[in-house]
Amino acid sequence: MFVLVEMVDTVRIPPWQFDRKLNDSIAEELNKKLANKMGKLRLRQAVSEWWSWHWKLALSCHHDPALARALHPSKVVYNVGLCICLFDITRLEDSYVFPGDGASHTKVHFRYVVFHPFLDEILIGKIKGCSPEGVHVSLGFFDDILIPPESLQQPAKFDEAEQVWVWEYETEEGAHDLYMDTGEDIRFRVVDESFVDTSPTGPRSAEAAASEEQPRKEAPYSLVGSIIEPGLGLLSWWTNS
Numbered sequence: 001m002f003v004l005v006e007m008v009d010t011v012r013i014p015p016w017q018f019d020r021k022l023n024d025s026i027a028e029e030l031n032k033k034l035a036n037k038m039g040k041l042r043l044r045q046a047v048s049e050w051w052s053w054h055w056k057l058a059l060s061c062h063h064d065p066a067l068a069r070a071l072h073p074s075k076v077v078y079n080v081g082l083c084i085c086l087f088d089i090t091r092l093e094d095s096y097v098f099p100g101d102g103a104s105h106t107k108v109h110f111r112y113v114v115f116h117p118f119l120d121e122i123l124i125g126k127i128k129g130c131s132p133e134g135v136h137v138s139l140g141f142f143d144d145i146l147i148p149p150e151s152l153q154q155p156a157k158f159d160e161a162e163q164v165w166v167w168e169y170e171t172e173e174g175a176h177d178l179y180m181d182t183g184e185d186i187r188f189r190v191v192d193e194s195f196v197d198t199s200p201t202g203p204r205s206a207e208a209a210a211s212e213e214q215p216r217k218e219a220p221y222s223l224v225g226s227i228i229e230p231g232l233g234l235l236s237w238w239t240n241s
Contacts, residue, residue, distance in 0.1 A: 081116030151226035188225035
């Protein structure tokens with residue numbers, strides 16, 4: 001789920017930070033640019049809790065309801081994943097001060113913790129809500145996960161009145177409706193991912209802007225899940241299995 005990614009960037013350090021250690025200033029600037037506003041220590045703690053939580057799950061097969069703290073990382077790197085926090089700085093190249101700019105500019109080689117689950121990985125999240133498009137799932141720090149109708153346990157139907165998806169579970173006694181309520185813990189398999197380049201495209205002419213419809217805002221990174229196999233779906237469905 002979390003991977004270490006090697007990156008390279010040029011970091012600008014303003015003159016008023018020259019009295020600090022260069023590594024500390026660069027680490028702060030990298031996290032300010034790529035990570036979350038909550039700070040490096042809190043992010044490292046959250047990642048550590050996620051690793052510990054999944055390790056305990058693998059050993060005991062029991063779900064710990066205390067998920068990682070709610071985070072809101074702000075940077076998705078295209079085709080890489082969702083940035084979490086700086087892991088370490090591996091190399092610093094020479095620093096330069098350019099004419100007209102009193103800041104130093106340093107090329108930095110570093111490793112970053114990135115959220116990027118592999119395809120077919122099993123994750124556990126919470127149902128954020130349901131819509132005709134499917135079941136929307138959140139991991140606490142990442143919300144752009146959709147389980148489409150064809151990937152739900154079948155047969156399934158959408159209850160318009162309750163705004164939930166229902167698994168019509170067949171037994172010898174007849175069908176039982178199992179509701180996928182908001183807030184329930186759900187185990188799913190990652191079956192697809194999507195990256196959207198949201199970089200600025202440059203200015204457009206006034207005529208072109210007026211004639212074009214406002215584009216729909218898309219998430220820069222999203223996942224598609226599936227629960228269409230035994231053992232997947234709401235954890236409460238399988239507690240007695």
